[in-house]
Amino acid sequence: MLHGHSRSDASSLLQSRGERATPARKAVLDILLGASSALSHADIDAQTRSRGQPLDRVTLYRVLDWLVSHGLAHRIAAEDRVWRYNVAHDQDHGHAHFRCSGCGQVFCLNELRPAFAVSLPEGFHFQQAELTIQGLCPTCNKP
Amino acid sequence: MLHGHSRSDASSLLQSRGERATPARKAVLDILLGASSALSHADIDAQTRSRGQPLDRVTLYRVLDWLVSHGLAHRIAAEDRVWRYNVAHDQDHGHAHFRCSGCGQVFCLNELRPAFAVSLPEGFHFQQAELTIQGLCPTCNKP
DNA sequence: CCCGGTCATGCAACAGGATTGCAAATATCG
DNA sequence: CGATATTTGCAATCCTGTTGCATGACCGGG
Known part of the structure; x- marks a missing residue:
């Protein structure tokens, strides 16, 4: 999956908001930035794991919550009752x-x-x- | 909550389709027919219980599945990741x-x-x- | 530079909704 | 009535997500 984002995007995105750019946040945000569809917790967990920087289940949940509550990510509930996340695009008009x-x-x-x-x-x-x-x-x- | 349905509605609805009208199905369908909003598993369980004819949790799940797969009920996934059910209205055009x-x-x-x-x-x-x-x-x- | 407080992480245990396996009960059909 | 299929109930399990608590990292002021 080719895309134009790099690790630094995540860092600078966090820093530009004056928020702590912790390793966990950078990793998760970077994964979201590079995704072509909304990712589930399991999806993201698998990616952190295959990158050799696995996160604790709970930490991942909390990072995702944090990203959502800080307007950096968007959470979607699908029919399978699994939360999925993607980077928040501009306004949160109901899309x-x-x-x-x-x-x-x-x-x-x-x-x-x-x-x-x-x-x-x-x-x-x-x-x-x-x-x-x-x-x-x-x-x-x-x- | 007033409504015009009675137990027999559920029975006849089932019978008119040539399906077995078991007590569990009649009870659940009757509850759904009398509901003004979509009901969760817990809602229906509470109603069967207050009617004095409690159903096993699993039986209730299975009856609901059965109703859905036979076109008698409709299943909705909401943001709280709880299934809700209501009687199927005519066509299943995405409403x-x-x-x-x-x-x-x-x-x-x-x-x-x-x-x-x-x-x-x-x-x-x-x-x-x-x-x-x-x-x-x-x-x-x-x- | 270090201290104290705040924030982030990890681990363990838990919660709630839903599903599976299996045996007992019930219904249907010949 | 008896053979067969369907339904029900109970127990155990799964899966997703949360909470509590202790440890560790970071930041700002002295």
Whole structure:
């Protein structure tokens, strides 16, 4: 998987916010920056492990929570009841997600900003909407 | 909570499909028919218990699975990673859900059929879309 | 430079939801 | 009625995620 990010991106991203750039945070953020789809805790754990710098399960959970609460990552709940994370893109306007019914991977569709006219039943108060599209990802779509 | 369903609705619904109308299925389906929002396993368990006909945890899971796989119920995964169920309404066109950020309850919005122009990235194959709206339910919306 | 406090990490134990295996009970069909 | 298939219940297990607590790293002030 080719991509243009390097370790330093993660560091500088953290530093530019005046936050501590600890090894765990740098590693996790770097992994997220290099991912092409949203990653689960298990995915990230596997990557830290294969990089030879395994993190404690709990530490990983806490780093992810920290990244989310500091606006650096975004957390997605999918049908399989597993949290998935990706780097937060600009605003947190309710964007759309794509879930592959073949492999279960979740992709963020940042471009897609569907307009829909919402008319809720009496008494309901609207706050935010999220669109989830299900289908086949490029890999699973191949014959 | 007033509603017009009775035990016999569940029975006849099952029988009209030529399926076994066991006590467990009748009870669960009846509960679902009388619910105003999607119910979790715990919700349904509590109701069977308060009715004096408690079901085994596992039996309840299996009855729910059975109902879903036979098109009688619909299963929803919410942010809290708890399955919720409601009676399946006609077609299974991807409909919309409302999740209350106050109490966590999930409501099915059967009427809402938002139109959105989906243009997926190259290689992705569309199957179905689902809209989740977050906000406050009538109860939590009261001052 | 060192001390004291704050923040981060790791380990262990736990929690809650859901699933699996297996045996007993129940229903269906010939 | 008896053979067969389906349902139910119980126990044990799994999987994801959390909490408590002690240790270790970092930072800022003297």
